[in-house]
Amino acid sequence: MTDAIEPSPGKAPSFWARLSRRRGVPIATILLVFIGIWYAAAIPMNRQVIVQRYTLQDVDWTTSMLIRDSWSYSRPILPAPHQIAVHLFDSVFMQKINSRRSLVFHTRVTGTATLLGFFLAAIFGIALATGIVFVRTLDRSLMPWIITSQTIPILAIAPMIIVALGSMGIRGLIPKAVISLYLGFFPIVIGMTKGLRSPDPLQLDLMRTYSADKWQFFRYLRWPASVPFLFTSLKVGIAIALVGAIVAELPTGAQAGLGASLLSGSYAGNMLAIWSALVMAAILAMSMIGLIQLAEFLNSKRTGGRV
Amino acid sequence: MPVIHAEGLSLEFQTPDGPLLALSDVDLSVESGDFVSLIGPSGCGKTTLLRAIADLEQPTSGTLVVNGGSARQARLNRGYGYVFQAPALYPWRNVERNVTLPLEIMGLSKAERRERAARYLDMVNLAGFERKFPWQLSGGMQQRVSIARALSFEPDLLLMDEPFGALDEITREHLNGELLRLWHRTRKTVIFVTHSISEAVFLSTRIVVMSRRPGRVHDVIESDLPDDRTLDMRDTEAFLKIAHRVREGLEAGHSYDD
Numbered sequence: 260m261t262d263a264i265e266p267s268p269g270k271a272p273s274f275w276a277r278l279s280r281r282r283g284v285p286i287a288t289i290l291l292v293f294i295g296i297w298y299a300a301a302i303p304m305n306r307q308v309i310v311q312r313y314t315l316q317d318v319d320w321t322t323s324m325l326i327r328d329s330w331s332y333s334r335p336i337l338p339a340p341h342q343i344a345v346h347l348f349d350s351v352f353m354q355k356i357n358s359r360r361s362l363v364f365h366t367r368v369t370g371t372a373t374l375l376g377f378f379l380a381a382i383f384g385i386a387l388a389t390g391i392v393f394v395r396t397l398d399r400s401l402m403p404w405i406i407t408s409q410t411i412p413i414l415a416i417a418p419m420i421i422v423a424l425g426s427m428g429i430r431g432l433i434p435k436a437v438i439s440l441y442l443g444f445f446p447i448v449i450g451m452t453k454g455l456r457s458p459d460p461l462q463l464d465l466m467r468t469y470s471a472d473k474w475q476f477f478r479y480l481r482w483p484a485s486v487p488f489l490f491t492s493l494k495v496g497i498a499i500a501l502v503g504a505i506v507a508e509l510p511t512g513a514q515a516g517l518g519a520s521l522l523s524g525s526y527a528g529n530m531l532a533i534w535s536a537l538v539m540a541a542i543l544a545m546s547m548i549g550l551i552q553l554a555e556f557l558n559s560k561r562t563g564g565r566v
Numbered sequence: 567m568p569v570i571h572a573e574g575l576s577l578e579f580q581t582p583d584g585p586l587l588a589l590s591d592v593d594l595s596v597e598s599g600d601f602v603s604l605i606g607p608s609g610c611g612k613t614t615l616l617r618a619i620a621d622l623e624q625p626t627s628g629t630l631v632v633n634g635g636s637a638r639q640a641r642l643n644r645g646y647g648y649v650f651q652a653p654a655l656y657p658w659r660n661v662e663r664n665v666t667l668p669l670e671i672m673g674l675s676k677a678e679r680r681e682r683a684a685r686y687l688d689m690v691n692l693a694g695f696e697r698k699f700p701w702q703l704s705g706g707m708q709q710r711v712s713i714a715r716a717l718s719f720e721p722d723l724l725l726m727d728e729p730f731g732a733l734d735e736i737t738r739e740h741l742n743g744e745l746l747r748l749w750h751r752t753r754k755t756v757i758f759v760t761h762s763i764s765e766a767v768f769l770s771t772r773i774v775v776m777s778r779r780p781g782r783v784h785d786v787i788e789s790d791l792p793d794d795r796t797l798d799m800r801d802t803e804a805f806l807k808i809a810h811r812v813r814e815g816l817e818a819g820h821s822y823d824d
Contacts, residue, residue, distance in 0.1 A: 562658035563699030
């Protein structure tokens with residue numbers, strides 16, 4: 260059975276207990292259904308190209324042949340899951356790690372830009388939120404610009420940033436990190452502004468009775484109160500920073516990075532390459548969010564959170 | 567010299583519906599070592615008066631002297647400990663670190679902070695709960711932590727705003743007994759806001775009955791009950807006599823603008 264092990268009252272469950280508590284059976288069922296639908300969909304999706312080939316080669320084809328071929332055709336419109344798995348395995352483990360055919364190489368390029376951009380976004384976002392909370396005029400003057408910045412499609416602004424920075428001789432990692440920063444700081448500013456304002460009037464009055472100064476208000480009350488908001492916004496921020504890094508790799512026709520793999524795959528009509536790159540991007544995002552979640556868990560243990 | 571001296575104190579709030587007179591011409595004098603209860607109907611301004619003494623609200627007119635200076639000076643000197651209606655514990659700090667919060671702000675050494683936390687948690691019967699977090703405690707225990715926190719930096723003046731208002735009767739009586747013992751031991755000056763007559767009579771050396779808004783002092787009752795009070799005393803004639811006078815004051819105050 261998959262009954263959850265209830266933690267004893269007053270005692271936080273360990274990280275591993277929480278992991279194993281997750282319900283495996285329902286998740287596996289959904290996954291199987293999903294894969295089944297995928298395999299079924301691959302047949303009509305690939306039918307046209309395969310039948311065309313049969314006609315060209317003048318072969319008599321049967322339904323079972325069509326099914327077999329639509330799950331194994333080398334240039335499918337919708338590749339079957341096992342084809343993606345094979346392609347992914349091949350491009351991750353069977354290539355030299357520094358070659359452009361290795362997805363590890365591309366993932367590292369994109370991952371580095373994402374992390375750098377995210378790191379800057381976190382600092383920038385927290386600093387902005389702090390300013391907004393402590394200086395009333397900043398709230399009025401900055402907030403509209405922060406919101407406006409996110410209404411401009413990133414696809415429009417990314418090439419401008421890359422060309423502008425390129426003309427100053429800055430290429431490669433930095434422009435991509437800047438675009439990650441541009442997207443990633445937004446949820447962090449919004450979340451942290453909310454978090455730094457989350458203490459209730461009583462908690463604020465208490466600090467006033469201790470005649471605490473502004474810095475002590477921040478250090479003992481506003482900052483610790485905002486930490487749950489911080490982790491939530493960091494998770495959103497890092498996912499969107501990855502989107503930024505991938506988008507930033509498109510306009511230059513960059514030769515490296517997951518965005519570049521997606522672009523070259525789409526130029527070549529190579530759906531397998533596109534799917535593999537997408538899966539890698541998902542794995543990258545999940546592991547980065549997982550790291551933040553781990554940090555959040557460790558912190559909430561220290562601060563007595565009911566996780 | 568009185569610890570608190572208020573004369574002709576008025577306080578007006580500016581609200582969207584126009585000004586609201588919360589305190590009108592309040593005179594009050596509290597001597598060192600007094601246990602003074604402020605009692606009155608809801609919204610009569612007793613909390614506002616306490617907050618004005620704590621410099622959390624600004625009086626519009628009149629004079630207010632706290633610890634021989636202005637209320638603001640008293641706050642800046644950390645001259646009082648304030649216990650709110652709700653425990654107002656910081657949920658990310660364990661019990662010990664909640665108690666040591668004011669000490670950290672005042673820059674005491676770590677050893678001194680731990681020593682004080684142990685002493686005052688013991689005083690409110692919470693020794694052994696240092697590592698618990700607020701959500702692991704009952705409401706009464708949480709309020710006791712907040713009392714230990716107010717005592718931890720050893721102010722001579724304790725301002726308590728309906729600290730037991732949210733608790734059930736039995737817990738409340740129990741904590742009243744504890745508070746009285748604490749007051750005996752420390753002889754701090756206490757100003758205690760309540761709307762419970764028996765609580766006020768049981769605890770106080772002086773009871774200030776306030777009338778309906780705009781809040782003013784309706785009656786001041788000196789208690790002649792002996793210092794070592796027990797819960798059984800609430801059935802004695804002396805107790806009931808004082809309670810009766812408080813009730814009369816409250817009723818008169820209630821009918822004030824009817």
